[in-house]
Amino acid sequence: MNEIFFLSLKDFLLAAVVAIGFAVLFRTPRSVLWVAGLLGGAGHLLRYVLHFQIGSGIVISTLLAALFIGIAGIYLAHKVHTPPVVFTVPACITMIPGLYAYRTMLGLLKITDLDTARQDANNILLDTVHNFVLASSLLFCLAMGICVGILLFRQKSAKHITFKLRRRVIRYREKK
Amino acid sequence: MDRSEIKHLAGTHTDLLLDIGSTLLASGATSERINRNVQRIGSQLGYDVDIFFDYTGLIITIQLKSDPTIYATRHKKLSKHHANFNILKDISLLSWKVKEDNLEVPEIEEALEEIKTEPTYSRWQILIAVGLACFALCFTAGGNLKSAGIAGLAGFAGMYVRQELEKRGYLSMIVIMGASFVSSMIASADAIFKIGDKPEITAATCVLYLIPGVQMINSVIDLIEGYYPMALARGVFSSYIILWIAVGITLSIMFIGLSNF
Structure with missing residues (x-):
């Protein structure tokens, strides 16, 4: 149990560093860097727990983690008065399928050489296609998380999204 | 009036x-x-x-x-x-x-x-951030501490090259190719000298700072929100950038040999 806690903590901290690093690269304002780190760490931790500890598939774990980042990002956006994309994009980048994209590329490189490809044709083709499909699916999941506001809340601006049911009911009545 | x-x-x-x-x-x-x-x-x-x-x-x-x-x-x-x-x-x-x-x-x-x-981050702040991000990415992907160190160094050096080439006004494809070449050459040290146990992870994570993440994610978001031509253009552009990252890696593979990757 202790070991799982330690591994989770390590995952959280490293993912937070990745998120802050990418946030600086994308020039996220200094005042909200911590939000990017927090969301990136928490999202990656959620994926780590779902995928490696509970054992659910990597695509569904990434989707849930990205949705978590998206929803928590909208909540935090109200607190710090900043549009959510500013920190949800670097937070989701922590889960970017770089390894799978890299393997796709290496597989394609191997296919360019016919002799190499013939040695183990079935595996090389299958691996390449699998890695390509996996990388694109994961990327799509990350984007879903970032635009969760439009997908679930039917609101174009995060400013109008509220988590309090009563306020939503009142707004609904006003619309009528 | x-x-x-x-x-x-x-x-x-x-x-x-x-x-x-x-x-x-x-x-x-x-x-x-x-x-x-x-x-x-x-x-x-x-x-x-x-x-x-x-x-x-x-x-x-x-x-x-x-x-x-x-x-x-x-x-x-x-x-x-x-x-x-x-x-x-x-x-x-x-x-x-x-x-x-x-x-x-x-x-x-x-x-x-x-x-x-409005000024944002200085050049060195971005360099250090990229280095740390590559270090942490390699570590979370399953590399050990030494591999992660090499990935961080590779990211730092590659980003430096990218900034220098950008300053001299080269085309974006040359900039990306040069940076990815330098990064993967440094990362290949992991495979050649057998420093880490999974050199593949070092090589894959050290070029991730070049991935046009914002454009890729925006492409899908535009697709969901109904701006199809824009989504297509962003998607094509980011695939193009990734292709040039791949060209940089391929160049370094030509130097090192495919079996080392």
Whole structure:
């Protein structure tokens, strides 16, 4: 149990560093860097727990983690008065399928050489296609998380999204 | 004010809205965000705004709400895309401020100029951030401490090369290729000298800072929000960048040999 806690903590901290690093690269304002780190760490931790500890598939774990980042990002956006994309994009980048994209590329490189490809044709083709499909699916999941506001809340601006049911009911009545 | 003056004014207002829109586009905003921000400011100035989106430029048509015979259409070309979320945040806040405080046009222009020239992070801060990010990415992907150190160093050096090449005005594909070549050459040390146990992870994670993450994610978001041509253009552009990353890695593989990767 202790070991799982330690591994989770390590995952959280490293993912937070990745998120802050990418946030600086994308020039996220200094005042909200911590939000990017927090969301990136928490999202990656959620994926780590779902995928490696509970054992659910990597695509569904990434989707849930990205949705978590998206929803928590909208909540935090109200607190710090900043549009959510500013920190949800670097937070989701922590889960970017770089390894799978890299393997796709290496597989394609191997296919360019016919002799190499013939040695183990079935595996090389299958691996390449699998890695390509996996990388694109994961990327799509990350984007879903970032635009969760439009997908679930039917609101174009995060400013109008509220988590309090009563306020939503009142707004609904006003619309009528 | 007579008609020609109002028409002239409409023209300058279109230029202001174009300036706002193209700054947002260059900073990595999604089409819907550009649309919303420009509409918000435009409707406060009394216009109906229509935007045509393209990856390399915008066309904005405005029409006076009180007098539909007054209208103007302008186009602005964009030279460079460079993710800058600071500008995204500032323009979003500006657009709400325009709506709530009824800012005049000269005030908006002044605020926009200030936003555009606002300094963000220094070169070295970005270098260190990229190095740390590559280090942590390699560590979380399953590399050991030594591999992660090499990945961090490779990211740092590659980013330095990228900045230097960008400063000298090379084409973006050459910049990306050079940076990915330098990064993967450094990362290949892991495989050659057998430092870490999984050299593949080092090689894969050290070039991730080059991936056009903002454009890739924006591409899918534009697809979901219904800006199909823009989504297509962003997708093609990011695949193109990834292709050049691959070319850089391939070059270093030619030096090192495929079996080492």
